[in-house]
Amino acid sequence: MNARSGRHTPKTAADSPRRPNRRRPRSAxxxxxxxxxxxxxxxTLFAGTVFAGTVFAESxxxxxxxxxxxxxxxxxxxxARIDVLRRIAPTAVCVMPPDxxxxxxxxxxxxxxxxxxNYHVVSGSGPFLKCGLxxxxxxxAVLVGTDPTGDLxxxxxxxxxxxxxxxxxNSDAVQPGDEVLALGNPFLLAxxxxxxxxxxxxxxxxxxxxxxxxxxxxxxxxxxxxAINPGNSGGPLFDIQGRWIGINGRASFxxxxxxxxxxxxxxxxxQVQLFLSHLKSGRVVDHGTAGFSLKTDASGxxxxxxxxxxxxxxxxxxxxxxxxxxxxxxxxxxxxxFKNILGIFPSGTRVSxxxxxxxxxxxxxxxxRPLHEFSAIAEPPRPPMSGLQILIPVEPPPQWVHLYEKRxxxxxxxxxxxxxxxxxxxxxxxxxxxxxxxxxxxxxxxDAESRMTAELTVGQRGAGLTQESTPWFQNAADLxxxxxxxxxxxxxxxxxxxxxxxxxxxxxxxxxxxxxTERQFETGQPVEILQTQHDAIxxxxxxxxxxxSLPCAVDVDRGIGLDEARLLFxxxxxxxxxxxPGRIGVIMPETxxxxxxxxxxxxxxx
Amino acid sequence: xxxxxxxxSQDMPSAGWLxxxxxxxxxxxxxxxxxxxxxxxxVTTDPGQAVxxxxxxxxxxxxxxxxxxxxxxxxxxxxxxxxLIHTGYLTAVTADGRRYQPDVTGTSAEHDLAVxxxxxxxxxxxxxxxxxxxxRPPPGTQVRAFSNMFHVATGNEPVSVIHGIIAADVxxxxxxxxxxxxxxxxxxxxxxxxxxxxAAGGLVTDTAGxxxxxxxxxxxxxxxxxxxxxxVPFETLNPVIDAILSGRTIExxxxxxxxxxxxxxxxxxxxxxxxxxxxxxxxxxxxDQVVPGSVADRAGLRRGDLVxxxxxxxxxxxxxxxxxxxxxxxxxxxxxxxxxxxxxxPITIRVP
Numbered sequence: 001m002n003a004r005s006g007r008h009t010p011k012t013a014a015d016s017p018r019r020p021n022r023r024r025p026r027s028a029x030x031x032x033x034x035x036x037x038x039x040x041x042x043x044t045l046f047a048g049t050v051f052a053g054t055v056f057a058e059s060x061x062x063x064x065x066x067x068x069x070x071x072x073x074x075x076x077x078x079x080a081r082i083d084v085l086r087r088i089a090p091t092a093v094c095v096m097p098p099d100x101x102x103x104x105x106x107x108x109x110x111x112x113x114x115x116x117x118n119y120h121v122v123s124g125s126g127p128f129l130k131c132g133l134x135x136x137x138x139x140x141a142v143l144v145g146t147d148p149t150g151d152l153x154x155x156x157x158x159x160x161x162x163x164x165x166x167x168x169x170n171s172d173a174v175q176p177g178d179e180v181l182a183l184g185n186p187f188l189l190a191x192x193x194x195x196x197x198x199x200x201x202x203x204x205x206x207x208x209x210x211x212x213x214x215x216x217x218x219x220x221x222x223x224x225x226x227a228i229n230p231g232n233s234g235g236p237l238f239d240i241q242g243r244w245i246g247i248n249g250r251a252s253f254x255x256x257x258x259x260x261x262x263x264x265x266x267x268x269x270x271q272v273q274l275f276l277s278h279l280k281s282g283r284v285v286d287h288g289t290a291g292f293s294l295k296t297d298a299s300g301x302x303x304x305x306x307x308x309x310x311x312x313x314x315x316x317x318x319x320x321x322x323x324x325x326x327x328x329x330x331x332x333x334x335x336x337x338f339k340n341i342l343g344i345f346p347s348g349t350r351v352s353x354x355x356x357x358x359x360x361x362x363x364x365x366x367x368x369r370p371l372h373e374f375s376a377i378a379e380p381p382r383p384p385m386s387g388l389q390i391l392i393p394v395e396p397p398p399q400w401v402h403l404y405e406k407r408x409x410x411x412x413x414x415x416x417x418x419x420x421x422x423x424x425x426x427x428x429x430x431x432x433x434x435x436x437x438x439x440x441x442x443x444x445x446x447d448a449e450s451r452m453t454a455e456l457t458v459g460q461r462g463a464g465l466t467q468e469s470t471p472w473f474q475n476a477a478d479l480x481x482x483x484x485x486x487x488x489x490x491x492x493x494x495x496x497x498x499x500x501x502x503x504x505x506x507x508x509x510x511x512x513x514x515x516x517t518e519r520q521f522e523t524g525q526p527v528e529i530l531q532t533q534h535d536a537i538x539x540x541x542x543x544x545x546x547x548x549s550l551p552c553a554v555d556v557d558r559g560i561g562l563d564e565a566r567l568l569f570x571x572x573x574x575x576x577x578x579x580x581p582g583r584i585g586v587i588m589p590e591t592x593x594x595x596x597x598x599x600x601x602x603x604x605x606x
Numbered sequence: 607x608x609x610x611x612x613x614x615s616q617d618m619p620s621a622g623w624l625x626x627x628x629x630x631x632x633x634x635x636x637x638x639x640x641x642x643x644x645x646x647x648x649v650t651t652d653p654g655q656a657v658x659x660x661x662x663x664x665x666x667x668x669x670x671x672x673x674x675x676x677x678x679x680x681x682x683x684x685x686x687x688x689x690l691i692h693t694g695y696l697t698a699v700t701a702d703g704r705r706y707q708p709d710v711t712g713t714s715a716e717h718d719l720a721v722x723x724x725x726x727x728x729x730x731x732x733x734x735x736x737x738x739x740x741x742r743p744p745p746g747t748q749v750r751a752f753s754n755m756f757h758v759a760t761g762n763e764p765v766s767v768i769h770g771i772i773a774a775d776v777x778x779x780x781x782x783x784x785x786x787x788x789x790x791x792x793x794x795x796x797x798x799x800x801x802x803x804x805a806a807g808g809l810v811t812d813t814a815g816x817x818x819x820x821x822x823x824x825x826x827x828x829x830x831x832x833x834x835x836x837x838v839p840f841e842t843l844n845p846v847i848d849a850i851l852s853g854r855t856i857e858x859x860x861x862x863x864x865x866x867x868x869x870x871x872x873x874x875x876x877x878x879x880x881x882x883x884x885x886x887x888x889x890x891x892x893x894d895q896v897v898p899g900s901v902a903d904r905a906g907l908r909r910g911d912l913v914x915x916x917x918x919x920x921x922x923x924x925x926x927x928x929x930x931x932x933x934x935x936x937x938x939x940x941x942x943x944x945x946x947x948x949x950x951x952p953i954t955i956r957v958p
Contacts, residue, residue: 176654176767177750201750203766207758223758225768225798252756252802262768262799263756296761300703334703334761 084242085181085197090164091244092183092195093117094132095141095155095234097125098396105184105195105235106131106155107244108165113139113157114280116272117234118249119146122153127404127412128396131157132193142403145279146411149217149287149371150343151249152272153234153411154279158400166236169243171269174222178202182226182248182264184235195235200226200262208340209250209265217287219343221265222246228264237266245269271344277517278346282415285516286347288368294324294335302332304355310561312366316590317357325361326354347371348529348540350521365521365592367555367564419514423530426549428504430579437502437578439604448583448596456491458499463492479537481562488586488595490565494556497539498567501532501551502578509534517545520553522568522587522594527552548572550579563589577604653811654764655701655733658683659754660708660807662696673754673765673807674698674708674722675820676734677847681706681724684847685807686823687713689937691720698724700732703762712850716788718823719843721850735809737847740817740840742794745772751800751837753808753821765808770798770835772818778836780825787825793836794819800835801825810837819843867928876958877931878902881924888923893944905955908946915943931957 095117096103104121108114115131122129122143129141144154157163180202183195190196203225209218224237228251237246246266278285291311294302304322307314318324324332328341328351345351347370354363396404407413431437440459447454454467464473465485472485474492484492500508515529520542527542542553550572556565566589571582580602585594660672674685683698690696691710698706706724713720724732743749752767759765774795780787794810801824808821819837826833873879878900882892891913896903913921916930917940934940934957942953 176764201767201769203768204759204763206763208760209758223766225766252758260799261755261802263758263766263802300762336761336763 081181081199081240084238084240088166088181088183088236088238088242088244089134089195089197091166092134092185092235093157094185094188094190094193094195095121096130096132097122098128098130100130103185103188104231104233105248107183107234107236107247108133108157108163109168109244109276110165111163112161113141113159113163114144114276115141115155115157116236116247116276116279117153117155118247119148119151119153120249121234122146122155123148126396127406128400129155131155133157133163134192134194136192136194138193140397140400142400143412144415145282145285147275147279147285147287147346150267150271150275151218152247152267152275152279154276156403158403166238166244167242168269168273169239169241169245171222171245174202174205174239174245174268176202176204179240180224180226180245181238181240181242182224182228182232182235182266183238184228184232184248186227186229186231188231196232198227198232200224203263206337206340207265208336208343217343218250218265218267220268220271220340221250222268224248224264224266225262226264227260227262229260232264247272268344274344274349275346278515280415281419281514281516282410282412282417283513283515284409284411287343287371288345288347288349289371290327290338290342290351290353290366290368292318294332294338296335300333302335302338311369312563313353315563316353316362316364316366318353318355318362319357322355322357324353324355326352328352342368346516348515349518363592364590416514419528420512420530423514423528423543424512427501430549430574431502431504434502434578436604439606441499441578442603442605443580443599444601445584445597446600448598453600454597456495458495460499460503463495463499465492479558481558484565488597489563489589490556490558491567491584491586493537493558494539494554494565494567497532497534497537497554497556500534501539501541508532515540522592523553525552568594576602578602652733653735653750653809653815653817654752654767656735657701657752657754657765657809659699659757659759659765660685660690660696661699661757662690669803671754671757671804673752673805673809673821675807675809676700676732677737678734679731681726681730681732682711682734682851683708683722683724684820684843685720685722686820687715687718687720688806688823691722692938696722698722699761701762701764704730712853714846714850717843717846718788718838719820719846719850721847735811735817737817737840737844740819740844741812742775742839742841743772743812743818745774747772748813749796749810749818750813750815751796751798751805751808751810751821753800753802753805755802755805755808757804768798768800770796770800773797778825778834780834789838789842791842793822793838793842796835796837798835799833800837801833866932867925868932873928873931876901877955879907881927884924886923889925891921891924891927901955901958906951906953907942907944907955911944911946911951913942913944914950915941917941 091108093106093108093115094103095106104118106115106117109116127143131139131141139157139159141155141157144156146153178201180200182198186196202222204223207221207223209221228248232248235248236244237248239245246269248264248266251264252261275285290313292307292313293305295305297303302324304318304320304324306320307318327338328345330341332338345368347368350365350367352365403414404412405414405417410416440457443456445454445456452468454465457464462474462476464471467485472483472492474483474496476496479493484490509532511533513531515531517526517528519525520527526545528545530541532539532541536559538557540555541551544552551569553568558565566587568585569581572579573582580599582599584597584599587594656676658674658676660674661670663670672685672690674683676683696708698708706726708722708724711721711723748771750767750769752765754765772794775792776795778787778793800821805821806823810818810821812818817840819839820843822836822838878897879893879902880895882889882894893907893909893911896907896909913927915921921927936957938957940955940957944951944953
């Protein structure tokens with residue numbers, strides 16, 4: 001096992017990695033240069049050594065409103081901080097391109113090596129990277145997923161299954177004034193990969209930073225005054241208890257040169273968590289657009305400026321001038337809020353929307369559509385670094401080559417393929433024993449409320465519904481929006497896709513992509529999403545987490561300008577001629593309410 | 607400048623990592639308690655609520671934004687006396703997102719101070735800081751600095767807060783442009799980067815939220831490029847604010863510096879002008895050359911123009927014009943009246 005390269009040629013050529021137990025005393029009493037660049041780290045260690053076990057009582061400033069708070073001496077607090085740092089330092093990662101020229105920071109988020117960093121740290125470095133941890137060891141790493149708009153990337157460190165992982169905190173609970181610790185690798189100072197720690201406070205929350213360059217945008221981020229310098233990018237921000245609350249990525253430099261000026265920005269832990277499972281899919285993950293824009297009027301009301309004609313919001317009757325109250329579950333106080341909230345969600349997320357139109361309050365939901373055209377988020381070339389550069393041609397590590405697969409639109413298709421197989425293989429093996437699943441199905445349905453019965457027939461050529469002797473038919477080869485029964489809009493289109501899924505995954509689709517994990521909007525259930533495409537029809541199949549191989553819902557995108565066909569499947573029965581759900585829910589696009597149909601019987605016809 | 611270390615002695619409790627005190631400050635401001643409503647005229651317990659964002663017009667590489675501190679429930683506000691308050695279209699945005707046009711009540715160039723009043727309805731009230739409770743803590747004390755640095759905050763967002771300690775309490779010897787730093791009494795040097803773009807006029811408090819001083823203008827060392835981070839203590843500002851608010855003139859504590867005439871070299875390099883050679887006892891202020899693309903050129907000055915008035919004062923000679931120009935502050939507008947072909951033409955120039 002030679003995953004731990006041990007000796008890492010570039011950058012650390014002069015220094016073979018030192019062991020942790022030799023490092024600590026050296027930090028405390030090391031050369032002036034080391035102490036100069038790590039003043040806080042060195043100072044805390046020094047104080048910790050000298051004052052350990054000595055606790056001084058301390059009076060608080062008189063008149064302080066917090067006099068009632070438990071009195072904690074600053075030395076106790078310092079010791080607590082040292083303890084926290086010891087705990088979190090192993091989770092900080094020094095991320096380097098394979099040639100070791102330059103680099104940034106990252107944070108381990110799971111024991112199997114998944115590490116979050118900034119997109120701009122890994123961009124242009126190719127699929128394989130080198131990563132140093134504070135154990136002094138250099139690990140190989142493979143690129144997994146990227147989010148160029150939100151400046152996030154996911155990589156996976158290789159060779160261990162017991163990596164120390166950061167414990168996430170709640171970034172929504174962060175307040176201005178909270179103490180924070182930033183870990184990272186500024187100026188690539190530490191040759192043994194022990195992270196530099198900087199201390200500060202939260203300077204502001206829900207900050208919006210305009211796109212720098214083409215599309216990179218920081219939304220809803222945490223502003224801190226801890227020193228963030230080049231090389232800190234991608235490193236973790238922790239609260240003072242050592243809970244991971246963000247990714248340090250950007251700083252205001254402006255006229256002061258590229259050094260810390262006390263204004264830096266961290267991508268919130270909330271946003272990272274929303275993107276994490278999507279990044280694990282190996283995709284280039286896009287952000288979303290709501291299909292409308294907002295403005296704040298003089299009296300502070302948040303009003304609709306423009307609405308795209310073909311947007312879902314427009315179909316829900318959102319018009320310019322309407323007042324928007326809630327977006328994605330958060331109350332809006334300004335148009336800036338809207339940009340902030342929008343920016344933390346991956347494309348494809350369904351979010352709530354409450355607005356007042358013509359005196360009527362509308363509560364609905366919309367799906368965020370992709371922000372970018374596909375080609376716009378292709379990998380840019382790595383910017384040339386200043387100074388002399390020795391280009392070392394780097395071959396991918398032979399034992400890991402199989403972990404990378406190039407494909408357009410993906411950061412690393414190998415990860416997507418694995419997830420697809422994970423979801424589709426159990427489905428395939430379950431369906432194998434139903435050898436007549438290609439036949440035409442006839443389901444007897446009963447409306448859960450009206451007790452009316454209807455008959456749904458689905459086959460390769462299309463789907464039909466007979467409701468009170470009124471027939472409706474949808475042709476699979478020529479889908480027509482107005483061929484859907486008005487009581488159950490989208491049922492026939494979705495049923496055709498369902499039939500296609502059961503016929504056999506491989507041959508039925510033009511394209512299959514694993515998307516990631518989300519919560520189903522209506523039920524709040526955690527689900528895994530597999531996207532299939534046949535001609536222009538795109539389906540999101542939702543599988544329950546810890547899935548039992550059968551989907552719990554499907555959202556069928558019938559094209560721009562049309563509402564999705566959305567079904568819920570519950571209580572699958574595998575004892576009949578084909579697996580059928582006990583009931584099918586049709587989600588009404590106008591209201592989001594679910595109309596349930598009990599499945600009374602199923603029959604197969606040739 | 608020495609960078610102080612944190613004092614380790616117990617007798618300076620405020621210098622420690624005073625999280626509890628700061629927690630208390632948060633308790634009074636954050637999610638745990640309701641934020642003081644804007645319509646309750648009270649000394650705010652959350653200093654950030656009394657700090658307003660200023661937006662005006664930038665000039666050249668001078669910023670178009672700044673910071674101010676509300677010092678009365680009626681909307682009196684202080685800030686640094688800089689180019690921003692002269693731009694004519696200044697807007698002040700309070701922490702809760704209300705927007706006002708401020709009027710200049712009075713200024714003191716000597717203290718680098720401007721007192722303004724928000725044009726608010728008489729019923730409007732503002733959270734403010736009570737400057738009579740200001741403290742002047744010793745070096746080593748932890749402080750918080752609230753400012754609109756880099757205009758990170760917009761609309762109803764509170765300004766940025768950063769932490770640091772008072773590093774020194776000293777007289778500052780500095781200059782900006784051709785001007786000496788006017789304040790001759792000591793200022794508080796801070797170890798945090800408080801004096802960022804737009805931060806001038808921000809508020810410095812101790813960790814209990816008591817006012818300490820006002821963040822000063824951006825000053826940079828000409829040779830080393832180092833920036834100085836300082837605040838003017840309220841102890842120094844208070845008598846001046848009182849004087850301005852009561853309509854008294856500010857008594858000078860120093861000899862007004864005699865402006866030195868601008869040199870020919872500067873006149874050409876900075877303004878883009880040359881004047882007729884000063885050969886007579888009172889050579890008329892004829893413009894001999896205008897450098898294409900220069901400040902003078904862009905403002906519309908032309909060869910042969912005769913400068914007759916500058917800021918409504920008669921210019922009798924080229925020597926007088928040089929004295930006037932040498933005494934102007936960088937970034938401020940200056941109005942010249944020039945005679946061209948028997949027509950008087952007013953021309954406004956930003957002092958380079």
